[in-house]
Structure formats: structure tokens, C-alpha cells
Amino acid sequence: xSTNTSxxxxxxxxxxxxxxxAIGLGIAIGLFTVVSGIIPQLTGxxxxxxxxxxxxxxxxxxxxxxxxxxxxxxxxxxAFAFSQRVRNWERGAPxxxxxxxxxxxxxxxxxxxxxxxxxLLRDRGAGMMHSLIYFGFLGLLGVTTTLEIDHQLPExxxxxxxxxxxxxxxxxxxxxVVFTVGIVWAIVRRYVQRPYRIRIKTRPEHALILGVLxxxxxxGFFAEALRIADEGRPGYEKWSFVGYPLSGLFDGLAVxxxxxxxxxxxxxHVASFAAFLVLLPLTMLRHIFTSPLNMYxxxxxxxxxxxxxxxxxxxxxxxxxxxxVVEDFTWKQLLDTxxxxxxxxxxxxxxxxxxxxxxxxxxxxxxxxxxxAATGAHGxxxxxxxxxxxxxxxxxxxxxxITAEEIWSCTTCRACDEICPVNIEILDKILDMRRYLSLxxxxxxxxxGNAYRAMENQGNPWGMxxxxxxxxxxxxxxxxxDPGDPFTAEYLYWVGCAGSFDDKNKKVxxxxxxxxxxxxxxxxxLGPSEMCTxxxxxRSGNEYLFQMLATPNIEMLNGMGVRKIITQCPHCFNTFAxxxxxxxxxxxxxHHSQLLESLIASGRLDVSQATLEERITYHDSCYLGRxxxxxxxPRNVVGSIKGIDLVxxxxxxxxxxxxxxxxxxxxxxxxxxxxxxxxxAKEALSTGASRIATACPxxxxxxxxxxxxxxxxxxxxxxxxxxxxxxEALENAxxxxxxxxxxxxxxxxxxxxSD
Numbered sequence: 001x002s003t004n005t006s007x008x009x010x011x012x013x014x015x016x017x018x019x020x021x022a023i024g025l026g027i028a029i030g031l032f033t034v035v036s037g038i039i040p041q042l043t044g045x046x047x048x049x050x051x052x053x054x055x056x057x058x059x060x061x062x063x064x065x066x067x068x069x070x071x072x073x074x075x076x077x078x079a080f081a082f083s084q085r086v087r088n089w090e091r092g093a094p095x096x097x098x099x100x101x102x103x104x105x106x107x108x109x110x111x112x113x114x115x116x117x118x119x120l121l122r123d124r125g126a127g128m129m130h131s132l133i134y135f136g137f138l139g140l141l142g143v144t145t146t147l148e149i150d151h152q153l154p155e156x157x158x159x160x161x162x163x164x165x166x167x168x169x170x171x172x173x174x175x176x177v178v179f180t181v182g183i184v185w186a187i188v189r190r191y192v193q194r195p196y197r198i199r200i201k202t203r204p205e206h207a208l209i210l211g212v213l214x215x216x217x218x219x220g221f222f223a224e225a226l227r228i229a230d231e232g233r234p235g236y237e238k239w240s241f242v243g244y245p246l247s248g249l250f251d252g253l254a255v256x257x258x259x260x261x262x263x264x265x266x267x268x269h270v271a272s273f274a275a276f277l278v279l280l281p282l283t284m285l286r287h288i289f290t291s292p293l294n295m296y297x298x299x300x301x302x303x304x305x306x307x308x309x310x311x312x313x314x315x316x317x318x319x320x321x322x323x324x325v326v327e328d329f330t331w332k333q334l335l336d337t338x339x340x341x342x343x344x345x346x347x348x349x350x351x352x353x354x355x356x357x358x359x360x361x362x363x364x365x366x367x368x369x370x371x372x373a374a375t376g377a378h379g380x381x382x383x384x385x386x387x388x389x390x391x392x393x394x395x396x397x398x399x400x401x402i403t404a405e406e407i408w409s410c411t412t413c414r415a416c417d418e419i420c421p422v423n424i425e426i427l428d429k430i431l432d433m434r435r436y437l438s439l440x441x442x443x444x445x446x447x448x449g450n451a452y453r454a455m456e457n458q459g460n461p462w463g464m465x466x467x468x469x470x471x472x473x474x475x476x477x478x479x480x481x482d483p484g485d486p487f488t489a490e491y492l493y494w495v496g497c498a499g500s501f502d503d504k505n506k507k508v509x510x511x512x513x514x515x516x517x518x519x520x521x522x523x524x525x526l527g528p529s530e531m532c533t534x535x536x537x538x539r540s541g542n543e544y545l546f547q548m549l550a551t552p553n554i555e556m557l558n559g560m561g562v563r564k565i566i567t568q569c570p571h572c573f574n575t576f577a578x579x580x581x582x583x584x585x586x587x588x589x590x591h592h593s594q595l596l597e598s599l600i601a602s603g604r605l606d607v608s609q610a611t612l613e614e615r616i617t618y619h620d621s622c623y624l625g626r627x628x629x630x631x632x633x634p635r636n637v638v639g640s641i642k643g644i645d646l647v648x649x650x651x652x653x654x655x656x657x658x659x660x661x662x663x664x665x666x667x668x669x670x671x672x673x674x675x676x677x678x679x680x681a682k683e684a685l686s687t688g689a690s691r692i693a694t695a696c697p698x699x700x701x702x703x704x705x706x707x708x709x710x711x712x713x714x715x716x717x718x719x720x721x722x723x724x725x726x727x728e729a730l731e732n733a734x735x736x737x738x739x740x741x742x743x744x745x746x747x748x749x750x751x752x753x754s755d
Contacts (some may be wrong), residue, residue, distance in 0.1 A: 020087035026079015030072035036148055037068030045155050051236035052161035055151045056525045058262050063610075067270055074277040081281035084381045085338055088372050095299045110423070114295030119421040126343070128187045133213070136179025136212070140220070143172040148550060156564035166239040173221075173242040180217035186210055197344025201362070203386045205283050212275045219269040221246060226262035230255075287341045291422040293337035297332060304414075305627035306578035307431055313544045322435025322541060325396045325604075329429065336424040338367030339370040342385055346416035346426060351658040351680075352409040356673020359409035359425045360725065361416035362439035367401035368429060398433060404443050406745050408435050411676065412663030413622040414537050418654050434541030448540055455545060459531040459647050460497040461667055470527035472506040476513050480527040487560040489524035491590075495577070496569040498531050498697030500670050504704065505697040508721040512568055512592055515727055519605040528558065535571040538579070540664035546726045547583070550575075554585035568592040568723070570696045571662075577628070593634040593695045593722060600640050609733035610639025610726065613643040618690040618722070619680065619703055620656030621696035634695040641729045647687045659681065659706075662700035681691035685717065692719045 046054065056064050099107055113119055117134065120125030146168065150160040160398040187210050190198055225246035225280070228237045238244050250258050277284050302309070308330075311318065323329055346361035347353055353360050374393035393400050407430055416426045437443040452465035470480050472495075481487060493516070499509040516523055534549035557565075565587050577589040578603055599605035618638055625632045631653050639646050651657040660676025670676065681703055684692050692707065694700045704719040720728035 015171050017090060019083040019090060022083040022086050024080050025418050026076050026082070029079070030076040033072045034068055034073060036152060037064070041755055042149050043154070045153065047150070047158040048155065050160075051162040051165050051234065052158075053147070053165060055147060056659060058227060058259060059266055060263070063263065063267065068610050069747065070274060072278070073269075074274055078277050081381075081537050082286065084376070084378060085281065085286070086382065087378050088326075089331045089334045089338070091372070091376065092334040094330050095329065095330035095332040096301050097210045097299075097332055106184060106297055110298040111292060111296040114292045114422060116330070119423075120293075122419075122421075126189070129182055129189060131534050132178050132182025133186065134182075136175050136177075139171070139175030141180055143168070143175060151528075166236060169237065169239040170241060173224075173240050174219055176220055177242060182223075183210060183214045183217060187214070191724045195344075197348045201342050201344060201385065205279075205386050209279060209283060211283055212272055214274040216269065216276060218225050219265055219272055220318065223262065223265040223269045226265050229253075230258050230262045232529075245625075249632040254740070272513070280647050284340075284342055284385060286338055287422070288663060289337040290335065291341060294335060295423050297335070302515060303578040303583075303628075304417075305574045305623070306582065307367075307538060308428065309582040310435075310543050310547075313547055316383065319673055320436075321439045321543065322437070323429070323432035324398055324436045324440070326368075326375060326398070327396075328398075328432065329368070333367075333425065333429055334372055336426075336429075337365055337372060337384055339422050340369070340384055340424055341422060342366070343421065344370070345419045346424075349415040349419050349655065351413060351415070351660065351676045353680050354657075355676050357409035358403065358405045358672070360406075361750070364402060364406065364426055364429055365424060368493040370396060370401055371396065404437055407437060408445060408666055408668070409672075410434075410663055411622070411658045411660055411665050412624040413547050413623070413658035415655070415658065418626045418645050431539065434539075435543055436541070438541030439544060444542075445668045446538065448664060448667055449663065449670055452542060452545060455534070455537055455549060456573065459549070460501065461532060461536055462497055462501045464501040466528045466531075466747070469530055470525060472509050473513065473525065473527075476510060477517075478513055479524040481524045481560075483488060483526070483556045483560055487524070490522040491524075491564045491566045492557070492560075492562045493523040493525050494533075494565050494567045494569075494572055495525055495530065496567065496572045496697065498701070499568055500530070502697065502701065503579045504700055505721075507563065508568060508697065508700065508723055511721070511727040513722040515596065515599075515605065515723060515730075516566075518730070519599045521599070521604075526556075533572045533575040533580075535575045536573075536667060537662040539662070550580060550583055550585070554580055554583055557585060557587065562587065562592070566590055566592055566595055568721070569630070569697075570621045571698070574623045574627050591628075591695070591706055593637055594630065595638045596723065596726065597633040600637065607640050607726070607730065609642075610640070611731035611733050612691070612725065612729045614690045615645040615647060615688060616691040616693055616725065617647050617684055618651055618693045618695075619649070619659065619684060619699055620652060620692070621660050621699050622656070624695055625656060626654060634693065634722055637726060641726065649683050649687055651683065658700045659696075659702035661702045666698050666701075675706070676708075677702035677706035678709050679706075682711055683727055685710060685712060690717055691725060692717060692724055693722045694719065696724055697721075 040055070110392065117127055117131045120130050131167070147160065150158050153159075154568075189195070190206060190210070191200060211480075221242050224240060224243035228234075228240065228247040229250040231237070233244070233247050235249075248260070276285075280288070289307040310321070315323070319720050326334065340362070342362065344362055345449070349361060350361050352358075366384050369392050370387060370391070373383045375396040391401075408428045409602055410427075412427060412431070414427055417424070420426070428696075450463070451461040458464060459466050470478075479489065481489070493513075495509050500506070509699055513523075531553055532549050534546035537543075537549060538546035554690045564574055567576065567589060568591070570591060573589055573591045576587055577586070578589070596605065600607050616638060618635055620631065635646065638644060649656075657680050658676060660670065684703065685707065692703055694703055700719065701723055707717055707719055
């Protein structure tokens with residue numbers, strides 16, 4: 001049973017379902033094509049002005065009739081075939097993706113980003129190649145449409161003559177060259193260069209698609225050349241800068257021979273276009289339609305850092321949670337599977353895949369699509385990508401094709417979603433399947449069960465005594481408030497489990513407390529009353545435990561009147577900012593890197609003397625960066641220190657590599673392949689940095705352990721949170737400042753003594 005309560009796309013009151021609209025649109029286009037062929041035959045309107053072009057010049061009537069018969073039939077058939085895919089999307093649960101006055105501008109921006117290839121152009125080579133094919137094809141379609149429009153008009157309204165025709169001829173050849181170059185580039189890329197992410201998913205259908213598209217381009221040029229040759233190579237056709245020179249190849253041939261070959265090449269061109277129409281709904285070519293649609297629907301009501309909301313599990317009547325069958329996904333998640341271009345960018349950035357784990361994000365999308373395609377009540381359709389004959393889908397179960405090991409390998413770093421050029425939401429699918437495995441089957445790694453029990457019994461995954469939460473604050477004069485007392489401080493400092501119990505991260509908390517005192521910021525902590533926010537529980541699918549932790553936290557904070565919260569853990573930050581509002585907890589949340597940046601910029605925290613003559617690199621936290629788009633604040637804090645040489649790792653910012661601890665992986669053993677944190681540590685060390693800055697307690701632990709696993713100790717490379725580096729830089733400068741002040745005061749005294 002679905003856990004999503006949003007209105008369905010085909011809710012009662014709507015006259016047509018989406019698949020019916022697809023069929024209707026196909027029939028309308030087919031009828032329009034037929035009519036566009038009949039009208040000129042009835043009117044007999046021809047352009048008498050020169051230079052111009054006689055439509056279907058040299059093409060017999062029988063071939064014209066065949067054209068206006070076969071193409072409309074294929075258009076209608078294609079619409080029906082495509083509607084079968086749309087019917088599969090309709091199997092999904094509701095999802096709020098309506099276009100409203102509030103989101104229309106953003107929707108159009110997202111669509112434009114897809115149509116203009118903005119996301120693809122992040123990879124310049126692939127982006128340029130696709131742009132050549134896409135815009136070349138659109139240009140050729142526009143050229144053909146323009147000719148057909150002119151074909152329908154009365155003689156006095158026709159416009160394709162004179163200089164307009166010359167420009168039209170040049171534009172047609174230009175778009176043809178752009179399109180053909182793009183296709184040749186695609187062939188070279190797939191079959192000569194053969195990047196890994198493309199090579200492992202190359203299928204015979206790719207050769208068929210590229211061959212048909214290349215044939216469209218080449219046959220178009222030769223059909224044009226033979227038409228020009230058949231017309232005696234008139235001078236005004238020189239504007240066809242490809243067709244005209246090619247027409248010279250046929251000089252010396254008999255007129256009948258040229259005319260015959262023109263008919264043959266014209267037929268080949270039409271046949272290749274007909275083949276294109278057949279392939280369109282059956283192969284990955286469908287992404288010409290589905291990918292822009294998917295990008296148009298990108299905007300959603302919940303933040304990208306939030307999981308799908310679920311009802312109160314203590315009160316709901318639902319019998320199944322998470323996703324185990326196709327119908328448990330939303331219709332948008334099912335549309336994703338048909339929007340996928342199989343480019344493999346998600347695979348190329350997945351830290352689990354890169355380190356030898358079973359997970360391949362692209363496979364999650366493709367396998368979901370395979371199950372969907374094979375189990376529709378209305379009949380089977382082709383899978384997203386052709387599969388080996390040995391692969392069978394015998395039941396409507398996602399776990400027919402997807403293993404639990406794949407699902408649990410994910411670090412929820414969101415790199416796959418971030419890099420996808422068509423905005424497929426891969427992480428949501430993994431998390432929904434985790435919910436099913438965790439809540440319905442208790443199928444989760446054994447060590448994760450220990451963290452569950454600790455969160456349930458001790459209120460934190462470390463299994464530590466709650467009474468020790470504020471021990472780090474001894475001697476620091478930090479205010480500990482009781483939930484029953486009025487909250488008068490400016491901020492509640494939410495320390496988090498790691499900052500309270502982990503020995504490494506206690507130093508981060510202490511450093512932050514000192515920095516806040518220097519800046520004069522009034523904060524208070526909850527101490528023993530603070531409980532885990534539940535991030536690890538939710539990201540591992542245990543929604544029941546998440547709600548058990550989150551509900552009392554929200555009730556306590558709301559009862560105290562807390563409005564502003566400082567966190568040093570991006571996971572707590574994301575949970576407070578993006579997920580607690582689903583349960584009634586809305587607060588102004590700021591990560592400690594953002595607060596420090598603001599304090600430094602405003603002058604409240606004076607760092608003018610802070611100095612570290614060292615080389616430092618910053619490791620991006622996934623939950624601060626890709627989940628919440630905070631990239632510059634940590635860099636600005638570290639960059640405010642004098643003498644620092646800030647260097648970037650090869651993978652940084654939106655392409656930063658995960659430390660391996662997200663998605664509750666912090667509490668699971670990593671027994672397959674290379675450890676993710678070891679891989680990241682090697683990359684950090686390769687920069688030659690003597691310091692590594694983090695902005696997340698999990699990242700601090702994982703990167704520090706990874707560095708030490710390479711045999712590098714603190715004396716050589718110091719790993720620490722940015723608050724620790726900043727405080728050290730400030731404290732190092734204080735003896736210098738004291739000495740300088742003493743020297744300044746001694747000078748006048750000595751001078752006066754000599755008098």
C-alpha cells in the first residue's frame with residue numbers, strides 16, 4: 001500500500017488519463033499529417049516565383065501517397081506504443097507535481113536547462129555532442145515544418161522564394177551538418193573512445209539507433225544533391241553549400257539515371273525517418289520526450305534534503321511501508337525510469353561503486369524499469385534498455401532484480417542525483433526500498449541493529465549514558481537549560497551525539513563554545529535532555545524509530561519556545577531544517593560554518609591576527625553540500641586565516657566524494673572492496689596539505705581514520721573540524737599580540753626614563 005497521500009495525477013474529476021492524452025495527441029498529429037498531404041492536392045497552389053522549390057519535385061504521386069499513408073500510421077502507432085509506457089507510470093502512487101502560479105517560473109527554468117543542454121554541458125565533450133545532435137535535429141525538423149507550412153499556403157502568401165529561399169537552403173544544410181557531425185561524434189565516443197560508464201551498457205540497439213540517425217543525415221544530403229542535379233544544378237542552389245557540391249558528383253550521368261537515383265535516395269531518407277518513428281517508443285530514444293518532461297517536473301514541495309513524509313506510524317492503518325512493488329513508487333519515480341538516458345554519470349560518481357561495492361545507481365533505475373515493463377496489467381513493454389535473455393522477471397517485486405546488498409551499500413551522498421543531467425531522483429528510490437527492508441522484513445545489517453537499540457534505549461546511537469552529554473562543557477561556563485525553564489538565550493546550541501560523546505568531536509564542541517564566547521553569542525545547551533535527531537534511523541529506513549526520537553524533541557523545543565538552533569553536525573542540520581517541519585517543528589537552523597562565516601564577516605569574531613602558515617584542504621560534507629547547497633561558508637571560514645594556502649581536492653564541491661559514513665553507514669561494517677574513507681583520505685593526502693578541514697563530525701572521524709590507515713599521524717597531517725583550525729590560529733596569535741603590546745608599552749617608558 002502506498003505511503004504517499006498526495007493527489008493522484010488522474011484523480012476523479014479529470015476527464016482523461018495521461019495515457020489517453022498521449023493517444024489523442026498522436027491521432028491529432030497523424031490526422032494533421034494526412035490533411036497536410038490532401039490539401040495541396042486539392043488546391044494545386046504552387047509558388048510561381050523564382051528561385052523557389054517545388055515540394056516533392058521529381059517524386060511520383062504514388063510515392064507521395066505512400067508517404068502520407070505510412071507516416072501518419074506510424075505516428076498513431078507510436079503514440080499508442082508510448083501510451084503503454086505512460087500507463088505504467090499511472091501505476092505509481094500520487095506525487096504533488098502540479099504546475100501552479102508559484103512554481104511555473106521555476107518549472108520553465110528547469111525545462112529550459114534541459115532543453116538547452118545546460119546540465120549536460122557540465123561534461124563539455126558529451127554536452128557538445130548531444131547539443132549538436134539535439135539542436136541539429138530540431139533545426140531539421142523546423143526546416144521540414146517550414147517547407148510544409150509554405151506548401152499549404154495560397155500562392156500570394158507563399159514565402160519560400162528569392163532570398164528567403166536561399167537563406168532557407170543554407171540553414172537546412174547547416175542544421176544537417178551539425179546533426180551529422182554530432183552523430184559521427186557519438187559513434188566515435190561509443191565505439192572508439194569507449195568510456196567505462198558507456199562501454200559497460202552498450203547494447204545492439206545503440207548501434208541501430210545511431211545507424212538510423214546517421215542514415216537520416218547522409219540520405220538527406222544525397223537526396224538533396226540528386227534533386228539539384230535532376231534540376232540541372234541551377235545557380236541559386238549554391239546556397240545549399242553541401243548539396244550543391246555533392247550534386248557535381250553526378251555530372252555526366254543520364255537524366256533518367258539521376259532521376260531514378262533521386263527517387264531511390266528520397267525513399268531511403270523517408271524509410272530511415274520511418275525507422276526512427278518505430279524506434280522512438282521502443283528504445284532509449286524515448287528520452288527525447290521523457291527527459292525534458294522529467295526536468296520540467298523537477299521542482300517539488302519538499303526540500304531536496306528531505307525524505308518523503310510518512311504518516312504517524314503509531315496511528316496509521318497502513319499495512320505496508322516503503323517500496324517493494326512498482327506501485328509503491330510514485331508516478332514521478334516511475335517516469336524517471338523512462339527518462340533515464342543510461343549515460344552512467346551516476347555510476348561514475350558513486351563512492352560505493354568506485355570502491356567495489358555492489359551498488360550501481362544506474363542499475364537501480366534500470367532494474368526498476370525492467371520490473372515495471374514486465375508486470376503491467378495492460379501487457380509488457382520493452383525494458384528501459386535491452387537485457388540478456390537469461391534475465392527474467394517473474395513477479396511484481398523490486399527485489400526480483402535489486403538485492404538488499406545494493407540498497408545497503410548506499411551512503412546517501414546524493415552524488416548520483418546531483419550529477420544526473422535529467423534530474424532523476426535515484427536516492428529516493430533507494431531510501432524507500434530501505435524503508436521496506438527495515439520496517440517490513442527487518443532485513444538490515446546486524447551491526448545496524450545495535451545502533452537501533454542504542455537509539456531506542458539510550459537516546460543516541462553511541463549507546464552512551466545520556467547523563468554524560470554535557471561532560472565536555474566542564475570548566476567552560478556553558479549554560480545548560482532544563483526543558484521546563486524559560487529559554488532566554490539567543491541560540492540553542494544543538495551539540496549532537498558525536499559532539500557530546502565522541503572524544504574527537506568533543507574537541508570540536510569545546511572549540512566552538514570558545515569561539516562563540518569570543519564573539520559574544522548567547523547560547524545554551526540541553527545537556528542530558530538532548531536526544532538524537534534520528535537522522536541515522538530515517539536514512540536507514542527505520543521511520544518508526546525516527547518518529548519515536550523526533551516527536552519528543554519537537555514537543556520539547558516547541559514547548560520551550562526555541563526559534564534559533566546552531567548545529568555542528570550537517571545531519572542534525574538537515575534533519576532540523578528539512579525534515580522536522582514535516583512533523584510540526586519549524587526552526588531557524590544555522591550550521592556552525594555559516595554562523596562563523598557571518599561572525600567573521602560582521603567583525604563580531606576578530607580574526608585579523610589569526611595565522612597558520614600551512615597548506616590546508618577542505619573536505620565537503622555531503623549533507624552540508626549536496627543536500628543543502630552550503631559550499632562556500634566552510635571555505636570562507638578557513639580562508640579567513642592568514643598564511644593559509646587553501647587547495648582543493650580533485651573531487652570537490654558538487655562533485656566532492658563522500659567520507660563513507662552517511663545513510664547510517666557510520667554504524668555498519670565495510671567488508672567489501674576498498675573502504676570509502678581510505679579512498680577519500682588518499683585523495684586528501686595527494687594535495688600535499690598539512691591540514692585537512694572538515695565540517696561534519698562523521699567526516700572528521702572517517703577522514704582522520706582514513707589518514708591514519710595510510711600510516712600518516714597528526715604530526716604530519718592534522719585532521720580537524722574548521723572550528724578547531726580557526727581557534728588554534730587565534731590562540732597561536734595571542735602570545736604574539738601580547739608581546740607586541742608589551743613592547744609598545746616599554747618603548748615610551750624607556751624614553752621617559754632617559755630624560
